[in-house]
Amino acid sequence: QSVLTQAPSVSGAPGQRVTISCTGSSSNIGAGYDVHWYQQLPGKAPKLLIYGDTNRPSGVPDRFSGSKSGTSASLAVSGLQGEDEADYYCQSYDSSLSGCVFGGGTKLTVL
Amino acid sequence: QVQLLQWGVGLLKPSETLSLTCAVYGGSFSGYYWSWIRQFPGKGLEWIGEINQSGGTNYNPSLKSRVTISVDTSENQFSLKVRSVTAADTAVYYCARFEGQRLVLDYWGQGTLVTVSS
DSSP states (O other): OOSBBOOSEEEEOTTOOEEEEEEOOTTTGGGTOOOEEEEEOTTSOOEEEEBTTTBOOTTOOTTEEEEEETTEEEEEEOSOOGGGOEEEEEEEEETTTTEEEEBOOEEEEEO | OOEEEEEEOOEEOTTOOEEEEEEEESSOSTTSEEEEEEEOTTOOEEEEEEEETTOOEEEOTTTTTTEEEEEETTTTEEEEEEOSOOGGGOEEEEEEEEETTTTEEEEEOOOEEEEEOO
């Protein structure tokens, strides 16, 4: 059971926009801790996609964007491409654990 | 360019000790926490713990009694030991750099599959 809650799957056609949500609680996202998003391609390690709620590391396309409000955060992917098919995980910090917490992951399928 | 390269034994029997090491190339070794995370076969991610260059550690309370993370600053390496493993410890183990201002895991190792089976 993951501390942060994500829907197991989402899908969209090429060119469409999809959003992936991440819900936490008052000890993590709701406490004001940053939310980060990772993309995991099959057989690979997670790769940082969005950090500090809304920021993209160098090299990440601007089709990926993040937002946060209250105890939830969202990742939006616009202009869907086949290469976006992957698992996406949210991560924050939890004051009760004094460590990192993760969402259960959302599998994005490009139809 | 920061790179993390990890290695260790991939097949263990119940009650044995899991041992993994992660080497850091590029960037500064100081000023960060160096973390271990595992990913279960069902794909959930679990934070195991972290260490800084001075040896200061933080552990997940659910694993604290069985886990030791150590550091070798002369080699820019850090290691993970998990004692008394069971099948429930079967997972892909990752090392990662933890950036303490944003609280983000910004660089990851390639992962090591550890299977516990009799």
